[in-house]
Amino acid sequence: MENVILHVDMDAFFASVEQRDNPDLRGKPVIVGGVSERGVVSTCSYEARKFGVHSAMPMFMAREKCPNGIYVSGRYGKYTKVSQDVFKILNGVTPLVEQVSIDEGFLDLSQGKFRDGMEAARYIKNRVFREVELTLSIGISYNKFLAKLASDWNKPNGIKEIKKEMLPDILMPLPISKIHGLGKVSVAKLNNMGIYFIRDLYRMPKEFYTEYLGKNGTEIYDRIRGIDNRKVEIVRERKSVGKEKTLRSDTKNKEELLEYIKEFSFEIEEVLSRKNISGKTVTLKFKTKDFENHSRSKTLNNYIGTHSEIFKVAEELLECEDLKEEVRLIGVSISSFKETEVQQLSLL
Structure with a gap:
């Protein structure tokens, strides 16, 4: 089936x-x-x-x-x-x-x-x-x-x-920006070659994909032909809980980046609360516009789990960074978990 x-x-x-x-x-x-x-x-x-x-x-x-x-x-x-x-x-x-x-x-x-x-x-x-x-x-x-x-x-x-019988016709008129796995840089690169729509890319030989799109080239080749073998995954045990996002526009404005970090902190708190865990290592990750990855971590003496605690540590990590290049991706995660203890209040 x-x-x-x-x-x-x-x-x-x-x-x-x-x-x-x-x-x-x-x-x-x-x-x-x-x-x-x-x-x-x-x-x-x-x-x-x-x-x-x-x-x-x-x-x-x-x-x-x-x-x-x-x-x-x-x-x-x-x-x-x-x-x-x-x-x-x-x-x-x-x-x-x-x-x-x-x-x-x-x-x-x-x-x-x-x-x-x-x-x-x-x-x-x-x-x-x-x-x-x-x-x-x-x-x-x-x-x-x-x-x-x-x-x-x-x-x-x-x-x-x-449905399968709709392929490949339904994909042909779509812009290549609709293809999952093609980032802004790759889209611009292909546009410069005169490739704007999936129908343009579809005509290219398989060797073209690996030569110009690197390690993701084969996946892109398969996807526009209706092939995607990724499974729906339920992560039962996580070594870390985090959120990251590729920005629409590169920036080194820390105020803008902190807005994302704030949003991530709330989402991370929700996952920690649902799993009844807390962590003590917070990691800030960012990727510059030239695709260099950077990460900075801080391990605390105590376990934390609220959005305000996570945001405070991530904010400190960002403030210590001298952003010479614009950032294209920002992310925050927390690790080193333990199960959260439920405290009972004494009646005395």
Whole structure:
């Protein structure tokens, strides 16, 4: 039996939570993130996107594009709680759920109550809308690459299924930026060669992929032919818990980078709380625009697990860095775990 994989992606997640909780914001351009001029956009509503605002955009640029927007400081603790509510629903559909980030995940329907992808997708959308009062978009296919591609097809509040018989025709008109695994540098490099769409890349011999795209070349060759053998993975034992993100625009502005670190700290706290663990080694990771990797760690004498504690250590690590080159990727993780002890209060 062919795999049925779902990719679930919340629609403008942070902004949608703000609009849900404050009816006055509904239908208006809402921009969530660091509200200072040196801050960065975490998420924006679809109304704001019409003005050209997008996540990872510097806040001053967002204000120029959308001067009448409503700018909201992120409530990451709230978003984490809502994320838990959504993933509780997903885990009720199948035990094979891979949480990719706070607002997206993959489901493998080879186990659980559904075998039909469209039926499962409608069930998830109805329950999330009824119980959490938010919309999401779902892609359905037989592998992760195509499922993720499909979830972005009819956003917001969409469902799209990509079947094997649709290939390769359905992929041919898409820009190469849609291919998972192709970064900005590779896309620009291929564009300079006159390769803009998947149909252009599809015509190239296999040797071209490895020569110009390096070690990922073979995977890219397979993906645009509908082949992706990655499994939906449930990580049961983790040596570290972390989050990282490749930025839309390279920067060495520490205020912007701290906005990401703050967001990561809340997501890490949510995972630690769910697994009832705490850690004492915090690691800051960043990659410069010339693809040099750097990491800095600090091991504490005590175990920590709250977002404020994680953020404080990561902030100290970043402040010690002299960023000579712009950063293209930033990440934070925590390790050296122990199970969190539940303290009982004495009545005396």
